[in-house]
Amino acid sequence: MVSRLVSCVALGYGLVVGSVSACDRGTFVVAVDPGHNLESPGTISARGIPEAQFNARLAEILMDELKKREFTQVFSTNTKGDAALTDRAKMANERGANLFVSLHHDSVQRRYLSTWTYDGKRRPYSDVFSGYSLFFSEKNGDAKRSLDFAKLVGTEFLRKCLTPTLHHAEHIQGENRPLIEGRRGIYEFDDLVVLKSTNMPAILIEAGLIVNRSDEILLGNPVYQKVIASSIAQAVVKFCEAEASDAKEDLATKQSDQQLDDDDTLCASSDPRGR
Ligand SMILES: [Zn+2]
Secondary structure (H helix, E strand, C coil): CHHHHHHHHHHHHHHHHHHHCCCCCCCCCEEEEECCCCCCCCCECCCCCEHHHHHHHHHHHHHHHHHHCCCCCEEECCCCCCCCHHHHHHHHHHCCCCEEEEEEEECCCHHHCEEEEECCEEEEECCCCCCEEEEECCCCCCHHHHHHHHHHHHHHHHHCCCCECCHHHCCCCCCCCCEEECCCCEEECCCCHHHHCCCCCEEEEEEEECCCHHHHHHHCCHHHHHHHHHHHHHHHHHHHHHHHCCCCCCHHHHHHHHHHHHHHHCHHHHCCCCC
């Protein structure tokens, strides 16, 4: 009697697990793209550190967080440190990546820059804007699910009290990005090379503004870096699970919208910025 009950429960549990979490983390391939390289280092931070260093560190931590969650097929698109943008996308396409995550750190338009002296040098900075941004491209091989993944990442960021910056939507030269969803900081940016040249769902994450003096300190802090990386890794788990479910077409969107409503109150007790 007991053993029959146990086996029924076990069978039921197996069915539930099978239908809710069929994501095969051993075969789900994730391309992690650390933006820029040492020759073309991207934005320079308020204290003179090249963006490429921030991107490379965050990429390492994200790959660790994914491996901790048993994703074994995770690779960097820039292992030698000098990959061209089109080669990064090509590598992801050739390796059959299921997801492409490009990691960057942000700046502002020249009009917002001031100067200060740090370490004996005059350096540009701007404390006007603060926060992360998420970009997807309608020219990507799977634009709809790119947006789904952006929503999942945005939800995880909001749960950790990260805030988006909306300055890329400002109607000035160099910005003017269509803001698809302000609450989660999701923009459309069709011509980003790595997004429009990839076949699989792909997003570009500006993790924060390294020209902002206080944000730069946070973005260089290993605790904060881990908050960002683990949030992205959790979004990958949810995306993989949605992909593996029967309701593949719309589960990612539903799941993230639902979570956004449910999680509105979670943020106050766990603000990584200490506000
Ligand atoms: Zn960049």
